[in-house]
Amino acid sequence: MIVIKLTKRQEEIIRLVKENQPITSEQLADKINVTRAALRPDLAILTMTGILEARPKVGYLYSKKGGNSIVYDLIREITVAEIKSKPTVVSEDTTVYDAIVQLFLNDAGTIFVTNNDYLVGAVSRKDFLKIALGNTDIHKVPVGIIMTRMPNIITITDEDPAFEAAKKIIEHEVDSLPVVEKEITEEGKEMFKITGKVSKTNITRLFVKIGAGK
Amino acid sequence: MIVIKLTKRQEEIIRLVKENQPITSEQLADKINVTRAALRPDLAILTMTGILEARPKVGYLYSKKGGNSIVYDLIREITVAEIKSKPTVVSEDTTVYDAIVQLFLNDAGTIFVTNNDYLVGAVSRKDFLKIALGNTDIHKVPVGIIMTRMPNIITITDEDPAFEAAKKIIEHEVDSLPVVEKEITEEGKEMFKITGKVSKTNITRLFVKIGAGK
Structure with a gap:
C-alpha cells in the first residue's frame, strides 16, 4: 500500500472533469494545452x-466516491482486532488502592471493571488522581464506587475500523476504549464481555507503523 | 493527497523488475503474458x-527509495508545527498541588516546568499519582523536586515531521513531547524555549483527519 500526492496538473484535471463532465481525453488535452499522450x-x-471514472465512448466522469473522501483504504481497512491490546481488568469490589497498583504494574492508562466477567465500569488515571487528592480512604473504598458506570462508557468491537476507534477517542475525549462482544441475556438485557482495549497509544503505534511503510 | 493499494499485478511487476533490472516494458509484458498497452x-x-525508475533506452529499474519505504509523503510531510498544541507550563517553585490544579484546569496529560522561560522539567499524570499516594506534603513540596529533569526529557522541534514525534512517543514510552527552540547561551550552554507540545492526542487527531480525507 502506498501514499501518493496529486500533482498540480492532476488536480487541474480533476477540476476540469468536475466542471465539464463527461469530457474526453482529447478535450482535456486541448484545455490544458498538452498532447493526449502526455496526459495518459x-x-x-x-x-x-477511483477519482475519475473512464466510460468508453463517453469520456471521463468524476467518480461518485467524491472529492477528498478518496481511497483511504489503508487507514480504514485496518480493524480494531488488529491493533487492540490486553486490557487491565479488576473486579468491582477491588479497593481503589489495589486498582491503582494494577494501573502501575501494567502501565495502563485506564482500568476496566467487570462483574462476573461483564464490563460494568472504567476508571482513568485522571479519575484516580482526583480521588487520591480527596478525603476518600482509598484502602477501603471499592473501585465500583468511583468508576464511570455502563452505559456511560464508549465501546468498540473487533470488526470496527481502527479509524472508527480513533474518531470515538477524539470525539468523546477519552484515552481508551474497551473492545467488547455483545451478549443478550435470557431477560433480553445487553451485556458486554471485554476482549481488549484500544487507546491513543495503539493509534499512535499504528500511525508509526503506517508511516514506516510496514 | 490520496492513498492507493497496489494490485497483485503491480506487485508482480515490482518483483520482476527487482529480479531482472534493467528490464524493458516489452520484456515485462512477455513475462506477464499481456500486451505492452495493458501494462502501461x-x-x-x-x-x-517513485517505486520504479524508467530510464530511456535502458528500461525499468527498482528505485533506490526501496521496498516498502515507499512514498509516505502524506504522513511524513506533515510537520510538528502543524499539529502541536498549547503546553501547560508552570514554574519550578509551583507546589505539586498547584501543578495538579493546572493539570485539571487544562485537561493536560503532562505539565512542563520552566525556569526563566527555559524548559527544565516535565511531570506526567502517572508521576503525580505516585506522589499523591505517598507521604509527600503536596501543598509544600515544589514541582521542581519531583519532576523529570532536563536533559532526560525527549524533545521535538517545529520542523520535524509529525511522524518523527509519534515515533519518539512510542520508542521512549512517553505521553507527550515538548516542542522546543534551541538557544545557545553566551557560555555556550544549550537552552530550550518551549513553544508547544505534541501528545498521543495530537497524533490520534491527525490520524482521524487523514482517515477522513481532510
Whole structure:
C-alpha cells in the first residue's frame, strides 16, 4: 500500500472533469494545452485511484466516491482486532488502592471493571488522581464506587475500523476504549464481555507503523 | 493527497523488475503474458509513485527509495508545527498541588516546568499519582523536586515531521513531547524555549483527519 500526492496538473484535471463532465481525453488535452499522450499517465493514476471514472465512448466522469473522501483504504481497512491490546481488568469490589497498583504494574492508562466477567465500569488515571487528592480512604473504598458506570462508557468491537476507534477517542475525549462482544441475556438485557482495549497509544503505534511503510 | 493499494499485478511487476533490472516494458509484458498497452497504466502508477525508475533506452529499474519505504509523503510531510498544541507550563517553585490544579484546569496529560522561560522539567499524570499516594506534603513540596529533569526529557522541534514525534512517543514510552527552540547561551550552554507540545492526542487527531480525507 502506498501514499501518493496529486500533482498540480492532476488536480487541474480533476477540476476540469468536475466542471465539464463527461469530457474526453482529447478535450482535456486541448484545455490544458498538452498532447493526449502526455496526459495518459495522469489519467491512468486518476482512474486507478477511483477519482475519475473512464466510460468508453463517453469520456471521463468524476467518480461518485467524491472529492477528498478518496481511497483511504489503508487507514480504514485496518480493524480494531488488529491493533487492540490486553486490557487491565479488576473486579468491582477491588479497593481503589489495589486498582491503582494494577494501573502501575501494567502501565495502563485506564482500568476496566467487570462483574462476573461483564464490563460494568472504567476508571482513568485522571479519575484516580482526583480521588487520591480527596478525603476518600482509598484502602477501603471499592473501585465500583468511583468508576464511570455502563452505559456511560464508549465501546468498540473487533470488526470496527481502527479509524472508527480513533474518531470515538477524539470525539468523546477519552484515552481508551474497551473492545467488547455483545451478549443478550435470557431477560433480553445487553451485556458486554471485554476482549481488549484500544487507546491513543495503539493509534499512535499504528500511525508509526503506517508511516514506516510496514 | 490520496492513498492507493497496489494490485497483485503491480506487485508482480515490482518483483520482476527487482529480479531482472534493467528490464524493458516489452520484456515485462512477455513475462506477464499481456500486451505492452495493458501494462502501461501499471507502469505509470509505479513510476509516478517513485517505486520504479524508467530510464530511456535502458528500461525499468527498482528505485533506490526501496521496498516498502515507499512514498509516505502524506504522513511524513506533515510537520510538528502543524499539529502541536498549547503546553501547560508552570514554574519550578509551583507546589505539586498547584501543578495538579493546572493539570485539571487544562485537561493536560503532562505539565512542563520552566525556569526563566527555559524548559527544565516535565511531570506526567502517572508521576503525580505516585506522589499523591505517598507521604509527600503536596501543598509544600515544589514541582521542581519531583519532576523529570532536563536533559532526560525527549524533545521535538517545529520542523520535524509529525511522524518523527509519534515515533519518539512510542520508542521512549512517553505521553507527550515538548516542542522546543534551541538557544545557545553566551557560555555556550544549550537552552530550550518551549513553544508547544505534541501528545498521543495530537497524533490520534491527525490520524482521524487523514482517515477522513481532510
